[in-house]
Amino acid sequence: MSTAAETTGGDIEPWEEVTPDAARRLLVAAVEAFAERGYHATTTRDIAGRAGMSPAALYIHYKTKEELLHRISRIGHDRAVAILRAAAQGEGSAAERLADAVSSFVRWHAGRRTTARVVQYELDALGPGARDEILTLRRQCDAAVRGIIDDGVASGEFDVPDVKGTTLAVLSLCIDVARWFNVNGPRTPDEVGALYADLVLRMVGAEPTGAAQK
Amino acid sequence: MSTAAETTGGDIEPWEEVTPDAARRLLVAAVEAFAERGYHATTTRDIAGRAGMSPAALYIHYKTKEELLHRISRIGHDRAVAILRAAAQGEGSAAERLADAVSSFVRWHAGRRTTARVVQYELDALGPGARDEILTLRRQCDAAVRGIIDDGVASGEFDVPDVKGTTLAVLSLCIDVARWFNVNGPRTPDEVGALYADLVLRMVGAEPTGAAQK
DNA sequence: GCCGAAGCTGAGCGATCGCTTAGTGCGGCC
DNA sequence: GGCCGCACTAAGCGATCGCTCAGCTTCGGC
Structure with a gap:
């Protein structure tokens, strides 16, 4: 099968639309954390930590969790x-x-x-x-x-x-x-x-x- | 159909096995709260409140959330x-x-x-x-x-x-x-x-x- | 070489969390 | 009727939450 929708079905994270790089790293970190523990059990400190940043950095790219x-x-x-x-x-x-x-x-x-x-x-x-x-x-x-x-x-x-x-x-x-x-x-x-x-x-x-x- | 398992399929809460009454009320309140908001987003104060009790009463019947x-x-x-x-x-x-x-x-x-x-x-x-x-x-x-x-x-x-x-x-x-x-x-x-x-x-x-x- | 903007950090604010403790009200038993 | 034990509450503890802020570093423009 070969629909256009298939092109991003592989193993590359399809978040290239998210810029800049730091914002994308935070978003990918949030996806992983939310998937593992659930939204409410995930802390902003955990997300920032997974992205290799301080907790405060999250709020430069996103207004809230x-x-x-x-x-x-x-x-x-x-x-x-x-x-x-x-x-x-x-x-x-x-x-x-x-x-x-x-x-x-x-x-x-x-x-x-x-x-x-x-x-x-x-x-x-x-x-x-x-x-x-x-x-x-x-x-x-x-x-x-x-x-x-x-x-x-x-x-x-x-x-x-x-x-x-x-x-x-x-x-x-x-x-x-x-x-x-x-x-x-x-x-x-x-x-x-x-x-x-x-x-x-x-x-x-x-x-x-x-x-x-x- | 009429298997024995059907007898509690009606609309009565099947928590009669939980005693005493206060423990059952807390458990039913917890089911409702967990279902609505999820476990992590539910507070022990909310559970106790739904059961008409103070937060501390929960810990008489259950060791932890x-x-x-x-x-x-x-x-x-x-x-x-x-x-x-x-x-x-x-x-x-x-x-x-x-x-x-x-x-x-x-x-x-x-x-x-x-x-x-x-x-x-x-x-x-x-x-x-x-x-x-x-x-x-x-x-x-x-x-x-x-x-x-x-x-x-x-x-x-x-x-x-x-x-x-x-x-x-x-x-x-x-x-x-x-x-x-x-x-x-x-x-x-x-x-x-x-x-x-x-x-x-x-x-x-x-x-x-x-x-x-x- | 200087400056302003942007990205990020360390420290910490107020709020709220799970849970504990000291004490109160009350029903049953001698 | 006095007393004990149990169910429950008011108050609050330490920890952690989402989020903020002052300040530091870096870098392009001139």
């Missing part, structure tokens, strides 16, 4: 929307596009587990305004997947009695990968992506494509 | 194991037992969302010893589901290329209900349980039973 989480969550959700939109708007049958969406979305959650964990599980730590902004992006994720399933139902490829509920379940299955995936475990992100694409095709009653994912 | 989480997690995991074991050891075909397991497990996560949220997502806040104890119970959950799927594969009811991975996915799907389920949303716990049981039967390649769950 919450702004760090907001930036991380925003960038991560933008990425999630891009992955699912690229798959939804790609070419091929609904089954191929759904398998593409699931396998690439799962690969992202597994391969970028620390980021995904923060993005998916620390949403409640944001204030109301920031959370509303993020929830809008989540609805776009939902819409992208639902669009593919709608297409498959319309074309007769899929047999789905409850499109809304099945969309929810598909996204839920992918997102939860960020909770359990273990980098030192027996499966690679690619393997989990392939397994999950197959399982989701079964859920929607499609004939397995056999090689719908990379 | 972490002991509260440990007790909650232990009771909740015992419940989860009981639900899945009851379904696995029930009568009927593998498909019926799997549908029973999924629908009752999902009903618990949706109907007891606050408890399930704490149980499933605050595990990392426990110390190493307590966490190891809980992880043992999690492996029992995994074993119960895997046993049903193994049975279905052996009897030819299921078509599952990757039993371990599929078991993981089934449990993951159920557990994530605690993250997204909304009490004020359009679906009842029963409805989600029925939907998910159907989706899981599709995942394992079983013929839908049509009415495998209550």
Whole structure:
């Protein structure tokens, strides 16, 4: 598979959009700390320490600790929307596009587990305004997947009695990968992506494509 | 459906095993607070306040804040194991037992969302010893589901290329209900349980039973 | 060679945390 | 009725939190 969204699916931290360098180092340190201990259990001293700076340096680049989480969550959700939109708007049958969406979305959650964990599980730590902004992006994720399933139902490829509920379940299955995936475990992100694409095709009653994912 | 495990699936808080009354009130207050804000963001003053007591009263019944989480997690995991074991050891075909397991497990996560949220997502806040104890119970959950799927594969009811991975996915799907389920949303716990049981039967390649769950 | 801006540090502020201690109110037992 | 024991509270301890501020260093522009 070769959607444009795949180009940053490798092992380079995709934070090149964050400048200057010190701000990026702080942000990467915050992602790691938030993923390990959770937002509330992470101290600003810990973040600054991981970035090799004093606690006060953090406040030159970010107004508050919450702004760090907001930036991380925003960038991560933008990425999630891009992955699912690229798959939804790609070419091929609904089954191929759904398998593409699931396998690439799962690969992202597994391969970028620390980021995904923060993005998916620390949403409640944001204030109301920031959370509303993020929830809008989540609805776009939902819409992208639902669009593919709608297409498959319309074309007769899929047999789905409850499109809304099945969309929810598909996204839920992918997102939860960020909770359990273990980098030192027996499966690679690619393997989990392939397994999950197959399982989701079964859920929607499609004939397995056999090689719908990379 | 009518397994013994169902008897406490209703809307009464299943904390009657916690005595005396003040200890139970504190524990229920802690469940609500942990579910709303997370363990680390919850203060002992908040827990005591919800229980209508002074902060110091907490320490008469529990040694530390972490002991509260440990007790909650232990009771909740015992419940989860009981639900899945009851379904696995029930009568009927593998498909019926799997549908029973999924629908009752999902009903618990949706109907007891606050408890399930704490149980499933605050595990990392426990110390190493307590966490190891809980992880043992999690492996029992995994074993119960895997046993049903193994049975279905052996009897030819299921078509599952990757039993371990599929078991993981089934449990993951159920557990994530605690993250997204909304009490004020359009679906009842029963409805989600029925939907998910159907989706899981599709995942394992079983013929839908049509009415495998209550 | 001087200067101002920018990046960063050491020290520390007020607030709040988990938890402790001294003491109070009260119900049951002889 | 006097007394003991237990559940609970008011007050506060030391530690740590998010965050601030004065001052130091560095470096480009002239």
